[in-house]
Amino acid sequence: MKTLPIQIRIDPALYTKDPESSELGKKIVSQSIQLIDELGFEGFTFKKLGAKIGSNESSIYRYFDSKHALLVYLLNWYWSWVSYRLAVATTNVPPSEEKLTNAIGILTAKIKKDQTISFVNEEMLQRIIITESSKAYHTKDVDKENEKGFYRTYKSVVQKVSDMVLELNPNYEFPHMLISTVIEGAHHQHYFSQHLPSLTDVEIGKNNIVRFYKDLVLSSIR
Amino acid sequence: MKTLPIQIRIDPALYTKDPESSELGKKIVSQSIQLIDELGFEGFTFKKLGAKIGSNESSIYRYFDSKHALLVYLLNWYWSWVSYRLAVATTNVPPSEEKLTNAIGILTAKIKKDQTISFVNEEMLQRIIITESSKAYHTKDVDKENEKGFYRTYKSVVQKVSDMVLELNPNYEFPHMLISTVIEGAHHQHYFSQHLPSLTDVEIGKNNIVRFYKDLVLSSIR
DNA sequence: TATTTATTGATAGTATTACTATTACTTTTG
């Protein structure tokens, strides 16, 4: 687990105590990812996490107010990381269809093993995001949480890629809908391919999800 | 509340006792829709529902094994109803872009008041589907439930509209991904327009969600 | 080195949830 000098900055509003500030905090984050992946978000509890990391439920509550708060933290971590990868792939690249499809690739492709840049297993985290992330904002408290900036990172990713759409076609009417449709759609397609395959057209080794969304975006804005 | 002679058939695997077979059963369904709409699925309990309909928690359990089972029932009710509306709009209509865009309209438009064909308030039900339906299949038990046919109605709607896509372009590679992307996407856009508007391009009175998805589909398959 | 201070652990407790089980009452039907 090598740590490259990459900054994944998380808004302090998203935790009670910064999990990056201690070994316990990092364990909480990394092991919660494993446990949510294993049990699903509903089956996951702080008590079980405490047992897994040899710590106490009450200690975990010092870092996160609730398991929902932890999920929102993970969501922001994921989108910060995507944002970083988008920046690497597109800054100072002149507007072109290639630039945009590279971005779409980042938004829609499955992560391969060993991209780990820190204590977070990104492959597993993406699996959680695919399966559980919509539960983070399908809550009675969305509006309050949105005001507190809980979804800022996600919204900024959508904004960035929407801007690339407008670079290519300044008259395109629906850039945000297009990109948020692609992002959420790709999550659904990855999930469906595992569990409800008749809702997809996935074939092994053909990378159809990425191909589909690249084609969708280009044909819509051309 | 006029009742037209329309059959919304629900697979008996989806309930313990048929809620359409008694007044209590119908109350359970119609009032649960109101209560889920009001409290959100997490805040909704059978105890609260019992209080609301002047009945007992234990009586509700005779109709549905769990609140999750009730949600799955509502999901199937909704998709049966959409299926019926699709059939009305498209059977014996020759293949054409208009036929397909009519179908897309049914999948993506917000329901207006007073389409009520039975004891179910479809406008409210659609709001629940938009907000809560993804929770029905983002569960550790998806695979088991899928085998039992819990998602059959949804899958059949996707299949029907995918077939319309293939009528227009038999060589299109991704009809199922396209249609499931449209359906889930439209739900997200309706939800985002209320709660995270920067992820959309909704303007009042311009029907942008429907226009966006019709355009998306046609430009993809042409 | 002594002493605050911060951090973690352990234990206990609470209200609520998502049920199950039992019994009794009431309504329908044959």
Next chain:
DNA sequence: CAAAAGTAATAGTAATACTATCAATAAATA
């Protein structure tokens, strides 16, 4: 009228999602 079916009321259970308190220990500082 009696049997059967349906419903209501009550009680109980294990687990969840916390909160509160206090002791133990490690780290920081005076």
